[in-house]
Amino acid sequence: xxxxxxxxxxxxxxxxxxxxxxxxxxxxxxxxxxxxxxxxxxxxxxxxxxxxxxxxxxxxxxxxxxxxxxxxxxxxxxxxxxxxxxxxxxxxxxxxxxxxxxxxxxxxxxxxxxxxxxxxxxxxxxxx
Amino acid sequence: xxxxxxxxxxxxxxxxxxxxxxxxxxxxxxxxxxxxxxxxxxxxxxxxxxxxxxxxxxxxxxxxxxxxxxxxxxxxxxxxxxxxxxxxxxxxxxxxxxxxxxxxxxxxxxxxxxxxxxxxxxxxxxxx
Amino acid sequence: xxxxxxxxxxxxxxxxxxxxxxxxxxxxxxxxxxxxxxxxxxxxxxxxxxxxxxxxxxxxxxxxxxxxxxxxxxxxxxxxxxxxxxxxxxxxxxxxxxxxxxxxxxxxxxxxxxxxxxxxxxxxxxxx
Amino acid sequence: xxxxxxxxxxxxxxxxxxxxxxxxxxxxxxxxxxxxxxxxxxxxxxxxxxxxxxxxxxxxxxxxxxxxxxxxxxxxxxxxxxxxxxxxxxxxxxxxxxxxxxxxxxxxxxxxxxxxxxxxxxxxxxxx
DNA sequence: GTGGTCTAGACCACT
DNA sequence: GTGGTCTAGACCACA
Numbered sequence: 001x002x003x004x005x006x007x008x009x010x011x012x013x014x015x016x017x018x019x020x021x022x023x024x025x026x027x028x029x030x031x032x033x034x035x036x037x038x039x040x041x042x043x044x045x046x047x048x049x050x051x052x053x054x055x056x057x058x059x060x061x062x063x064x065x066x067x068x069x070x071x072x073x074x075x076x077x078x079x080x081x082x083x084x085x086x087x088x089x090x091x092x093x094x095x096x097x098x099x100x101x102x103x104x105x106x107x108x109x110x111x112x113x114x115x116x117x118x119x120x121x122x123x124x125x126x127x128x
Numbered sequence: 129x130x131x132x133x134x135x136x137x138x139x140x141x142x143x144x145x146x147x148x149x150x151x152x153x154x155x156x157x158x159x160x161x162x163x164x165x166x167x168x169x170x171x172x173x174x175x176x177x178x179x180x181x182x183x184x185x186x187x188x189x190x191x192x193x194x195x196x197x198x199x200x201x202x203x204x205x206x207x208x209x210x211x212x213x214x215x216x217x218x219x220x221x222x223x224x225x226x227x228x229x230x231x232x233x234x235x236x237x238x239x240x241x242x243x244x245x246x247x248x249x250x251x252x253x254x255x256x
Numbered sequence: 257x258x259x260x261x262x263x264x265x266x267x268x269x270x271x272x273x274x275x276x277x278x279x280x281x282x283x284x285x286x287x288x289x290x291x292x293x294x295x296x297x298x299x300x301x302x303x304x305x306x307x308x309x310x311x312x313x314x315x316x317x318x319x320x321x322x323x324x325x326x327x328x329x330x331x332x333x334x335x336x337x338x339x340x341x342x343x344x345x346x347x348x349x350x351x352x353x354x355x356x357x358x359x360x361x362x363x364x365x366x367x368x369x370x371x372x373x374x375x376x377x378x379x380x381x382x383x384x
Numbered sequence: 385x386x387x388x389x390x391x392x393x394x395x396x397x398x399x400x401x402x403x404x405x406x407x408x409x410x411x412x413x414x415x416x417x418x419x420x421x422x423x424x425x426x427x428x429x430x431x432x433x434x435x436x437x438x439x440x441x442x443x444x445x446x447x448x449x450x451x452x453x454x455x456x457x458x459x460x461x462x463x464x465x466x467x468x469x470x471x472x473x474x475x476x477x478x479x480x481x482x483x484x485x486x487x488x489x490x491x492x493x494x495x496x497x498x499x500x501x502x503x504x505x506x507x508x509x510x511x512x
Numbered sequence: 513g514t515g516g517t518c519t520a521g522a523c524c525a526c527t
Numbered sequence: 528g529t530g531g532t533c534t535a536g537a538c539c540a541c542a
Contacts (some may be wrong), residue, residue: 010532024232037515047534052515060444068267069514069542087233095240098226104152105215109241112223138526139452175527266541280488303542343489351496354482360408361471368479369493394517421530431519436530453527453529 004044011046015054023063023079024086030079034064034072132172139174143182151191151207152214158207162192162200260300267302271310279319279335280342286335290320290328317341388428395430399438407447407463408470414463418448418456 005011022028037055041048055072058064063078075081102109133139150156165183169176183200186192191206203209230237261267278284293311297304311328314320319334331337358365389395406412421439425432439456442448447462459465486493 012532021232036513038513048515049517050533053532055515066263066515067542068263069540071514083233087235090229090233090235091240094226094229098222101218101222104149105211105218107215107218112219113237135450135452140526178527181526268541277488306542309542339489343491346485346489346491347496350482350485354478357474357478360405361467361474363471363474365497368475396517420528422528432530433532434518437517439530450530451527453525455529 012050012053012057015040015044015046015051016057019054019058020063020082020086023074023082026079028074030074030076032074033070034074036071133174140178140181140185143168143172143174143179144185147182147186148191148210148214151202151210154207156202158202158204160202161198162202164199261302268306268309268313271296271300271302271307272313275310275314276319276338276342279330279338282335284330286330286332288330289326290330292327396434396437396441399424399428399435400441403438403442404447404466404470407458407466410463412458414458414460416458417454418458420455 005014019028019034028034034055035043037048037051040046040051044051055064059066059072063075063082064072065075066072102112133142147156147162156162162183163171165176165179168174168179172179183192187194187200191203191210192200193203194200227237230240261270275284275290284290290311291299293304293307296302296307311320315322315328319331319338320328321331322328355365358368389398403412403418412418418439419427421432421435424430424435428435439448443450443456447459447466448456449459450456486496
């Protein structure tokens with residue numbers, strides 16, 4: 001029985017990424033309640049504190065808001081904010097590294113364009 | 129006093145990447161001696177053990193060889209080996225992730241390739 | 257959809273403070289009826305139990321009295337009692353802390369009293 | 385045996401305030417190492433995670449920086465940053481509330497100025 | 513029901 | 528030596 005967690009990144013961060021992905025792809029909409037800490041902890045067989053930590057980072061970054069005694073909710077404007085900030089980070093941080101790497105390895109753009117385009121296999125984060 | 133080291137990746141790994149980059153771009157050629165552990169440690173203000181660990185991984189992967197009493201040297205065939213293995217890793221691990229990310233963010237691959245061509249040199253390593 | 261409630265203090269306490277402020281400034285006079293729990297709950301979109309808890313604390317401290325079947329009323333003598341107890345608390349608990357903080361930050365008490373006199377109405381409660 | 389901790393605020397936050405106070409009053413200077421997580425945990429008889437959490441918030445706010453494998457250090461510029469941000473917060477958030485409170489209670493400025501000035505007794509944070 | 517905090521103890525990676 | 532992460536379990540405040 002393999003778990004869904006990758007060993008290289010902390011679970012709380014992987015969980016955070018999952019939530020972000022769900023907001024980006026619309027499976028969590030603004031105003032929706034996040035599944036409760038306890039629920040997620042039970043579903044994924046992890047410690048509630050680990051879930052809490054993931055959620056807390058989302059709160060700190062204003063993508064999620066706490067309602068006392070009620071739970072956590074996707075903030076108004078979260079998906080726009082998220083899309084903007086993630087795009088910004090990609091275009092100005094990740095993408096330049098990719099370009100540099102392509103150049104460093106002397107790879108051919110056209111080949112990259114074509115070969116794995118049709119399959120777009122599920123990427124696994126982490127490579128340690 | 130800012131350092132050249134990124135906080136997100138271990139220093140020994142960043143150092144290893146530096147050496148790999150130097151082999152790939154030809155500033156270290158096959159048969160060349162690597163700068164001594166002590167020298168590097170002094171230059172970068174880091175612990176010699178950290179340098180050793182970086183070098184050791186390069187030895188383990190056969191890109192560098194130890195000559196007892198003399199130092200570390202770039203192995204014969206290292207640059208070819210490196211190029212092949214790094215290309216392999218890029219095409220099958222990194223690139224699919226990049227494609228997935230682009231799709232997730234709704235970005236356009238072709239635009240990315242065209243627009244920021246002039247500035248892509250300021251990439252900072254990190255994020256491992 | 258922003259709420260009037262501050263996240264740092266419990267809602268029931270913020271509500272209690274509101275009532276106290278109304279008694280102190282005369283908008284609720286001795287003998288006046290407090291708005292019903294249900295009414296307040298509906299007006300502010302909060303749980304009736306939360307309103308009850310705020311009211312109950314006011315009852316416990318003798319500023320408000322319950323009349324069975326009728327509702328809650330501001331006690332006779334409440335405003336004097338309140339003024340005295342709140343002043344006591346301010347002078348011996350809050351004010352010394354403020355002085356300590358001013359000293360810690362190297363600020364000048366007199367300047368503070370003089371300059372921003374016109375704007376001091378925009379204070380938000382919270383920080384408990 | 386009473387502890388130094390106040391019951392109303394979480395320990396990690398009280399600890400964070402202690403560190404901030406030490407930076408403000410100069411007992412921790414820029415570049416100084418913070419006492420290690422384990423050391424503080426042992427000294428105060430608290431869990432290392434609790435200490436970690438306090439330190440982490442200071443890192444997130446750029447007052448403290450981590451050096452991998454070495455420890456935590458007061459950032460360059462931390463004391464200026466801190467003084468500026470704390471003053472800002474005091475003048476624009478805490479002080480207006482104090483003024484409003486003074487007005488609400490109908491207190492006399494001159495009395496406040498004089499009575500507790502000489503003693504400046506140690507304020508205790510928290511009042512729950 | 514919700515989340516927040518703390519403990520005790522374990523294991524890991526890094527320098 | 529340093530900090531980071533996770534667990535299991537407890538207790539608390541809030542709605």
